[in-house]
Amino acid sequence: MISSSGSPKMIIANRQSDSTFEEIPVIDFADASSSNPVRRMALAEKIRDACVNVGFFYITNHGIPEDIVTDAVEAGKKFFALPISSKMDLDIHKAKNFKGYTALLGENTDPAGRGDLHEGFDIGWEGHQPPRSIGQDILSRNDGGMSGTNIWPDLPGFKDPVLSYYHSVVEFGLKLFPLFALALDLPENFFEDKTTKPAAIMRLLHYPPQSPSTLDNDGNEIGIGAHTDYECFTILWQDTISALQVQNTEGKWIDAVPIPGTFVLNIGDQLARWTNDVFKSTVHRAINKSGQERYSVPLFFGVDYDVLLKPIPSCISSEMPAKYEVVTAGEYVKRRLQETYTHSAKQ
Ligand SMILES: O=C(O)CCC(=O)C(=O)O
Numbered sequence: 001m002i003s004s005s006g007s008p009k010m011i012i013a014n015r016q017s018d019s020t021f022e023e024i025p026v027i028d029f030a031d032a033s034s035s036n037p038v039r040r041m042a043l044a045e046k047i048r049d050a051c052v053n054v055g056f057f058y059i060t061n062h063g064i065p066e067d068i069v070t071d072a073v074e075a076g077k078k079f080f081a082l083p084i085s086s087k088m089d090l091d092i093h094k095a096k097n098f099k100g101y102t103a104l105l106g107e108n109t110d111p112a113g114r115g116d117l118h119e120g121f122d123i124g125w126e127g128h129q130p131p132r133s134i135g136q137d138i139l140s141r142n143d144g145g146m147s148g149t150n151i152w153p154d155l156p157g158f159k160d161p162v163l164s165y166y167h168s169v170v171e172f173g174l175k176l177f178p179l180f181a182l183a184l185d186l187p188e189n190f191f192e193d194k195t196t197k198p199a200a201i202m203r204l205l206h207y208p209p210q211s212p213s214t215l216d217n218d219g220n221e222i223g224i225g226a227h228t229d230y231e232c233f234t235i236l237w238q239d240t241i242s243a244l245q246v247q248n249t250e251g252k253w254i255d256a257v258p259i260p261g262t263f264v265l266n267i268g269d270q271l272a273r274w275t276n277d278v279f280k281s282t283v284h285r286a287i288n289k290s291g292q293e294r295y296s297v298p299l300f301f302g303v304d305y306d307v308l309l310k311p312i313p314s315c316i317s318s319e320m321p322a323k324y325e326v327v328t329a330g331e332y333v334k335r336r337l338q339e340t341y342t343h344s345a346k347q
């Protein structure tokens, strides 16, 4: 195939992949915003290898200040320590846009499971003072079923650090879309007009120590059941307790052991759909057998909710025809969230 520029175009769809990984790669992001295109491309190639084979990697040198992370995590701990009645005032089932508090067992990520042994607090886009480099107030945007404001607890010292973390990680995450585009042999700005209003959902998660009464049918205690993420990619902060596991194509669970100072990035289903599964949205779960409290903070990055998830032409070929029906990102995410919360929805 020849591209419009006349140069031979690589059929990414025919790229070989091997997802029998035994460990999760670590990628240094110091060059993420390098002014040198050769350095950006070198980083994009590492990202491509990790996305094609594993779907997960650690990020070092992300540039997000440690105190921003610590303050948000401490705020989360204070929130989860509130009485259950205060947390239930913010019950996620009361909001139509999946924002607020999820109680223990309120979510069932793996349809075969009985509910996940974690509690969570979800927020979406919201402006922040002082203004940051990305748009201030886009709450009035039309996000279809996902639109609406965040709901906040009446807890001094909570909202500000949580929003600071949200904005720092969103700012960092938006810099990754051009790298993913490069990794797919697309123009660097391919996602620019598709990510104008960060469809970024952040969750504070708390996994209590698990007890034998939370064993599932296989004898495992599940903090979050086996699942793939719904958006393009997830940037996850985890504390020092090893609980996250990633499944390779042989069915083996590989521990994503915490590495201090890093984030874990994983590909989600939106990017798997864009790339016709060339980039792997890999199944993962968390089991907290440590006997201690565990905290983590995933931030899910999607494209704008009105954007169609259409396969990128170089990711389809006669051997790899398009696999997925084309839907908008918003429809897709909402459908997946509805499935996740159905089991605990009040009738
Ligand atoms: O807490 C973790 O380590 C993983 C969380 C996760 O997979 C999710 O929220 O989608």
Ligand SMILES: [Fe+2]
Residues within 6 Å of the ligand: 227, 228, 229, 234, 284
């Ligand atoms: Fe996940």
